[in-house]
Amino acid sequence: MDRIEGDAVGWPWPPELDGPIAAPDQHRVIFENDRVRVLETTIRAGEPPFAMPRAMWSDFTPAHTLENTGDDDLIVIGVELKD
Numbered sequence: 001m002d003r004i005e006g007d008a009v010g011w012p013w014p015p016e017l018d019g020p021i022a023a024p025d026q027h028r029v030i031f032e033n034d035r036v037r038v039l040e041t042t043i044r045a046g047e048p049p050f051a052m053p054r055a056m057w058s059d060f061t062p063a064h065t066l067e068n069t070g071d072d073d074l075i076v077i078g079v080e081l082k083d
Contacts, residue, residue: 043068
């Protein structure tokens, strides 16, 4: 489940910035095979900012931040195509 710098997904940052490594309390790999990785990200109400978009499409996820200022948890499911 580790990401490799410069892998097929186009991840240009060091592996330690990958969500499940950088913020394991918020990111969980819920499915992975040789073609796709599906991440569940939970931002609990009132948590300080950390890197995360709500919805987007790109060849890879660029650097980003998000702060949940609401009263409810925000759960995001991300699908990363490997090919």
